[in-house]
Amino acid sequence: MSANSFFIPPSSLSTKQFSQGSCLHPARPVLQHAQKVTKHNIQFLVVSSQFLNQEVIRxxxxxxxxxxxxxxxxxxxxxxxxxxxxxxAKKLMVDVKRKLNQAAGAVDQLELIDTLQRLGVGYHFQSDIKSVLESIKDTEEELYAQQFTYRHLIKQLKEKTFPNYKNMARLVSHALEMPLHWRMKRWEARWFIDTYSMKQDVDPLILEFAKLDFNMVQAIYQQELKDASRWWTDLGLAEALRFSRDRIAESYLWTTGVIFEPQFGYCRRQLTKVNCLITTIDDVYGTLDELKLFTDTVERWDINRMGDLPDYMKMCFMALYNSINEMAYDVLKKSGRDILKYLKKGDELKRGDVPKSIQCYMRETGAPEEIAREHIRGLRAKEWKKMNKCMPAPSPFPRAFKDSAIDLGRMAQFMYQHGDGHGVLADCLTRNNIMSLLVNPIPLDKL
Structure with missing residues (x-):
């Protein structure tokens, strides 16, 4: 067996073993002698580099x-x-399904489908929804769409004279802030459950089911997050590399935006690991020679080439090497598919500062910041149109795969809409979002 295909079980390389080995030694001894230096409002670490045998600025x-x-x-x-x-929940699901199939006419069915999807429970009724939409498609679908839109508008205008006018204003403001198809599904579901509960014609049965389903899915998320937290702690990277972002909860939150359905727990667990590793490696700064060597080691996927790396880079590579190999081994064992080459290709990371798109446009054109921002917004809107066009097109990929690709864009929008939610805003804005989606259940009436 060649060195670049050799798999080292993660259990054989615990944090303690790293600290005891002469080769697999964490960054902590190097960083103990670090000094913080600020230049141009940017903080640096001055450390002694064993690779260059001289002091370098990181x-x-x-x-x-x-x-x-x-x-x-x-x-x-x-x-x-x-x-x-x-x-x-089982009983409520049967009752809601009956309501969907017994709705009086296509317009009522479309309205109920819209409600179920926005409440975050549409995934329970995919076959029923598909049947309804297919039946409408075979008739006068444009007329139904017009009736559906007109009926919603008239209903909302009539409600202006009632206390529910505030709820209408809430819906309009929400829609104007961002298109619905750009929004993270779980956050939208949490928001819409509160909004739906304020409606005058709220269906108590549907509302109860939506609340209960949200809390049950949240309970599954909590178990997965606890598992991810144990894996991250055992890996030891956050403890050894104090300069990097320790973002286990935020990394898991990303996965609930990419693929939220409860049956995809395995996918969320693996994506959480990838997110944590990417975040850590993204925070690794070194000399140009060190970064070239690190990139070469990753591209070759060869543990024998990491001997000249600084200690903390060794630990980064070994964590990456073992985690990716473990994922590939797990898939090979369960399905007989060898996916290692694809995982390796995805992890061939070239490290360095990447200028932000707005900054690039300003430098290239000399445009002021606001014009540059507007330009990037236009590019984003165009990309969304392309993705929307691709969704109904024939594809060899499963629908869940296509959905997750779109949902990744939605999750990125959610994470960075108001700033760097994965970095500087993680302890405030993102923490509040995590509390709402992963920690605090929606209050229910007693069963």
Whole structure:
């Protein structure tokens, strides 16, 4: 077996073994002698480089520590997977399905489908929704769409004279802020559950089902996040590389935006690992020679080539090497498919500062910042049109794969809409989002 295909079980390389080995030694001994230096409002770490045998300046992102501690994440607990809630959800799902199939006419069916999808429970009724839409497609679909839009508008205008006018204003403001198809599905579901509960014609049965389903899915997320937290702590990168972003909760949040359905837990767990590794490696700054050597080591996927790397880069590569090989081995064992070459290709990272798109446009054209921002907004809108066009087109890929590709764009929009939610805003804005989506259940009436 060649060196570049050799798999080292992760369990054989614990944090303690790294600290005891002469070769696989974490960054902490190097960083113990680091000094912080600020140049042009940017913080750097001055450390002694064993690779160059001289002092070099390494840039630091100066990120705050994680606001999520291990014990806090491990203490997450939910009652919503207990038998009483599961049985109640099953009964409610049958009742909602009956409502969908017995709705009086296509317009009523379309309105109910829209409500179920925005409440985040449409995934339970995919075959029923497909049947309804196919039946409408075979008739006068344009007329139905016009009736559906007209009926919604008239209903909302009539409600102007009632207290529910505030709810209409809430919906309009929400729609004007951002198109619905740009929004992260779980966050939209959480928001719409509150909004739907304010409607005068709210269906209590549908509302109860939406709340209960949200809490049950959240309970599954909590178990997955606890598992991810244990993996991340055992890996030891956050502890050894204090300069990097420790973002286990945020990394997991990304996965709920990319593929939220409860049955895709395995995918979320693996994506969380990838997110954590990418975040850490993205924070690695070194000399040009070191970065070239690190890139070459990753591209060759050869542990024998990492001997000249600084200690903290060795640990980064070994964590990447073992995690990716473990993923590939797991898939090979379960399905007989060898995906290592694809995973390796995805991890061939070329490190360095990447100018932001707005800054690039300003430099290239001399345009002021606001004009540059507007230009980038236009490019983003064009890309969304392209993706929307591709969605209904024939494809060899499963629908879940296509959905996750679109949802990645939605999640990126959600994470960076108001700033760097994965970096400097992680302890405030993103923490609040995590509390709403992963920690705090929606209050229910007693069963």
């Amino acid at each position: 840039r630091s992102g100066n990120y705050k520590p994680s606001s999520w501690d291990y014990d806090g994440l491990q203490s997450l607990k939910s009652e919503f997977l207990e038998e009483a809630f599961v049985e109640r």
